[in-house]
Amino acid sequence: MSEESSTSRLERLRFLVRVREQDLTRARSWCDAEERRLAEVAARQPPSPPPDWVVEQGIGQGRWIVAVHQGYCRPAGPRVKPVGADEARRLLAMDTGLACQLCRPDTELGVL
Template structure:
């Protein structure tokens, strides 16, 4: 049966199959490019990452004073907090004498021990 098909017909069949494969490849490339554009757009619109540390404040005589340094996920920090960058948290613990939370241990994450 294979011998009944001319060489020209076989080559045309191969060409059709290759054209089909090329269309599929082009469609896949186009889809991946759309995904890259969408990912880049999402990356531009996402909020900046939250700092890894936060500082709890307490009111002493009407003036807020630093109470303790926590990791960003610590549940012991309470409501009155402000975010800290790594350098700020490190300075608060080492230079300013603000104690580290004994539960989340931000000093361990910061390498202060």
């Protein structure tokens, strides 16, 4: 009798494993569907407008500022952060070599 009960117990445990695997597969498919839905919603949103002014930071410790740009000229990457016009003017007044040579924020801000 103990052999029969252990076999039926093993069968019940294997059944439980199959059911849990099916539940996990179903939950993963729901997650995939939700990720697709969120991606579609994000794709329909218009991109946020660029900031008016950005600073490009260097690499390494301290992250010094290497350039000031107009918002449309902003280089891509994690080393770029938006700043206000007053902060951009202050930075450009401290060091005129910080002005981007392409977008010329110093001219636009009146700092020469």
